[in-house]
Amino acid sequence: MHWSHLYFIPVFSPKWDAITEMDEHNRPIHTYQVCNVMEPNQNNWLRTNWISRDAAQKIYVEMKFTLRDCNSIPWVLGTCKETFNLYYMESDESHGVKFKPSQYSKIDTIAADESFTQMDLGDRILKLNTEVREVGPINKKGFYLAFQDIGACIALVSVRVYYKKCPFTVRNLAMFPDTIPRVDSSSLVEVRGSCVKSAEERDTPKLYCGADGDWLVPLGRCICSVGYEEVDGSCHGKITELRGKKCQITYITSNLFVCGEYSLQIFKEMNKTYVLSYDAIGFEEKNSSKKHHLNQLHPCRIWNSPYCGVMLLNYAIYSVLVFHNKSGMQFHTKSVCLRNKYQLLIWALKSAV
Numbered sequence: 001m002h003w004s005h006l007y008f009i010p011v012f013s014p015k016w017d018a019i020t021e022m023d024e025h026n027r028p029i030h031t032y033q034v035c036n037v038m039e040p041n042q043n044n045w046l047r048t049n050w051i052s053r054d055a056a057q058k059i060y061v062e063m064k065f066t067l068r069d070c071n072s073i074p075w076v077l078g079t080c081k082e083t084f085n086l087y088y089m090e091s092d093e094s095h096g097v098k099f100k101p102s103q104y105s106k107i108d109t110i111a112a113d114e115s116f117t118q119m120d121l122g123d124r125i126l127k128l129n130t131e132v133r134e135v136g137p138i139n140k141k142g143f144y145l146a147f148q149d150i151g152a153c154i155a156l157v158s159v160r161v162y163y164k165k166c167p168f169t170v171r172n173l174a175m176f177p178d179t180i181p182r183v184d185s186s187s188l189v190e191v192r193g194s195c196v197k198s199a200e201e202r203d204t205p206k207l208y209c210g211a212d213g214d215w216l217v218p219l220g221r222c223i224c225s226v227g228y229e230e231v232d233g234s235c236h237g238k239i240t241e242l243r244g245k246k247c248q249i250t251y252i253t254s255n256l257f258v259c260g261e262y263s264l265q266i267f268k269e270m271n272k273t274y275v276l277s278y279d280a281i282g283f284e285e286k287n288s289s290k291k292h293h294l295n296q297l298h299p300c301r302i303w304n305s306p307y308c309g310v311m312l313l314n315y316a317i318y319s320v321l322v323f324h325n326k327s328g329m330q331f332h333t334k335s336v337c338l339r340n341k342y343q344l345l346i347w348a349l350k351s352a353v
Contacts (some may be wrong), residue, residue, distance in 0.1 A: 015044040016034045016046040017034070019031055021155075023139075033156070034152070035151045036149075037068075037079055037274045045101065050094040050143075055180050056163035056180065057183050058162070058183045059161060061086065061134075061159065062160040064158040065110075066116055066126050066127055066128060066129065067129065067155075069115035069117050070153075080153070081150050082112065083110060084147055084149050085109050085110070086146075087148060088107055088146070090143045093142075101148075104144075115127065122312065145161065159284035165179060166181065166207075166213050171207060174195055174196070174220070176191050181210060186211075195224075196233070199223060200223060200225055201222050203221060204219075217299070248308050
């Protein structure tokens with residue numbers, strides 16, 4: 001994350017100037033510059049506006065700048081400097097234009113890796129330096145940054161202020177929210193994930209947020225609920241075949257699905273899988289006051305079939321038999337009584353449920 005809309009105020013000894021120059025590609029560069037290298041005891045300050053810290057506990061300041069080589073300027077060896085100082089001050093509110101240097105804490109002295117000369121100026125060669133410093137913990141609502149010149153020839157090209165976070169992610173079918181790292185870089189933040197839609201916990205999903213905004217040490221996972229399969233990090237209804245037509249199974253509960261206008265119920269007992277099917281009218285009754293007519297489901301063994309079930313539907317008892325043959329899984333029904341206002345369906349599935 002980074003903050004935009006920073007603006008700068010020359011304060012205390014207002015010798016910083018806002019200047020626009022052209023680089024070697026004739027593109028404008030907006031800078032703040034100061035170059036009072038002929039006079040000793042310089043103390044020129046440039047301060048930012050008040051910056052809200054948002055959720056940040058530790059902030060990072062990236063500075064891009066150019067700095068003149070003192071050896072390339074005649075008669076300034078006693079007064080010219082090649083560094084400047086970076087300061088900050090925490091505050092719960094904006095102080096307006098008021099500025100007291102004594103209230104600011106020094107972050108660091110900033111030096112350039114490359115300095116430019118008079119020849120570079122003539123060739124429009126921009127020797128840009130980039131330095132990053134971190135500050136924290138920040139405890140108040142916001143802060144100011146300030147730059148102190150003590151006699152250098154500097155052009156401050158850009159300042160980027162940002163903080164790091166572990167971004168929202170999905171791992172092992174679990175979602176993990178944006179998380180701010182701790183200030184202590186050696187300490188990790190443990191975050192518990194929540195399962196994506198149509199998934200359930202197998203083992204408690206966890207990730208750890210590191211100081212650099214990276215997720216580390218994935219533990220645990222979620223799995224897709226019955227009737228769903230994992231596709232690209234999410235759970236989708238399995239595609240099955242109903243009377244030669246493909247349809248998307250819709251999840252209702254952990255063991256109840258809808259395929260088109262029909263529904264399918266699955267349950268397990270004693271390591272065996274039992275399957276019951278009924279039409280849409282029966283499904284509607286399941287969610288009505290008559291739902292007690294549909295939930296009486298018992299295992300059975302009929303015709304030596306390895307999978308079967310019995311249910312009471314509209315006061316008619318039906319047995320559902322499942323067996324395997326060369327064409328796949330077959331569902332057959334047999335009514336125990338003749339009251340069959342809602343007929344059970346005969347389904348043929350190409351893949352196992």
